[in-house]
Amino acid sequence: MTLLKSLFVAALLSVSFAAVAHEYEVGELHIDHPWSREMPPSAPTAAAYFIIHNKGATADRLVSVDTPFAGKAEMHEHVDQNGLMKMQQVPFVNVPAGGEATFAPMAYHVMLFNLKQQGKDGERFPLTLHFEKAGAVTVQVAVQKEAPAAQHDMSQHQQ
Structure with a gap:
């Protein structure tokens, strides 16, 4: 019975991890776990975060973002x-060859203005995401109560 219970717990953990983790590909770019923090119903804005890994030998750049979830989406950084600390809009974000661009709290992020509705945990x-070379890819942003463990302390970013 202990082996059966262990297998059951392992299966539950892998299912819950799969429900949280999600990844996308476009060309040589790999986008890890797009997420947004659940905000109070009266919040006028929200932010989206993710990590872009460039597996290729050529640099690319994220040139714009859009969503039907908000009236306007802009790329911002903290400086x-x-x-x-000040937040400012950026016209693009470089994704170096063999490198990454991190969108995380206190770093690059996508600001969402004029929200159609406030996202709730689990939605x-x-x-x-529109890239200069790789083209466009639509990702699903997971709304969460808390930041993913791997992104709690991320404040470094590349430009």
């Missing part, structure tokens, strides 16, 4: 200006 919404 330190004289000891004060997903589409976000289309």
Whole structure:
């Protein structure tokens, strides 16, 4: 019976991990786990995060994003200006050959304005990423109460 229970627990854990983890490919680019934090119903904006891995030998760049979930989607970054953190829009984000671009809290992120509705934990919404070379890919952004464990402390990003 103990072996059966162990197998059952392992199966449950792998199913719950599969429900949380999701990945997308476009050309040589691999997009890991797009997510957004659940916000209060009155919040006017939200943000989306993910990591883009470039498995190719040629750099690419993310040039725009859009979603039917919001009236407007923009790429932003946090920058330190004289000891004060400031958020600013960026026209593109480079994805170096063999490297990655990280969209995480306090780094690059996609700002969503004029939300059609506020996402709730467990829901997903589409976000289309437009790359200069690889083209477009639509990902499903998972709304979560908390940041994924791997992204809690991510504040480094590449430009």
